[in-house]
Amino acid sequence: MSRLPLAFALAAAGLAVAPAAAGSGVTISAVDNAFRPSSVTVAPGTRVTWHNAGKAPHDVTGSGFASGNLDPGKSYAWTAAKAGTYAYICRYHSGLGMKGTIVVRSASGLPKTGGDHVALGLLVLGAAGAAGLSLRYGWRLR
Numbered sequence: 001m002s003r004l005p006l007a008f009a010l011a012a013a014g015l016a017v018a019p020a021a022a023g024s025g026v027t028i029s030a031v032d033n034a035f036r037p038s039s040v041t042v043a044p045g046t047r048v049t050w051h052n053a054g055k056a057p058h059d060v061t062g063s064g065f066a067s068g069n070l071d072p073g074k075s076y077a078w079t080a081a082k083a084g085t086y087a088y089i090c091r092y093h094s095g096l097g098m099k100g101t102i103v104v105r106s107a108s109g110l111p112k113t114g115g116d117h118v119a120l121g122l123l124v125l126g127a128a129g130a131a132g133l134s135l136r137y138g139w140r141l142r
């Protein structure tokens with residue numbers, strides 16, 4: 001009886017995690033005047049793309065990467081090859097707090113983009129649903 005809910009929960013977790021693993025990139029929006037999200041954690045090899053979704057020009061300048069001027073609608077990509085913490089700024093608006101951080105690490109093996117919360121939520125929902133099914137199934141057997 002107890003194996004069915006576990007399998008159900010694992011399947012739900014697998015479904016939730018799969019899209020994050022399949023996509024080898026994350027996108028950060030540059031708006032006026034902030035990076036969203038301002039901090040992301042990704043696995044080595046992840047392609048990080050900044051997209052200027054604002055109305056003003058921005059740029060991305062960090063240790064080992066620099067986009068140069070990014071007009072509205074333009075994007076810049078950088079592949080996070082090595083583990084480490086990479087702070088970056090928009091040279092035009094750093095004084096307004098337009099800064100961000102990319103943490104590259106292989107601990108989880110998965111990009112962490114905020115989708116983790118969704119995955120966790122689905123896992124909890126899946127487990128709760130499986131428990132509910134198990135209860136109903138048990139009642140019918142009796």
Ligand SMILES: [Cu+2]
Nearest residue numbers: 058090092093
């Ligand atoms: Cu800017």
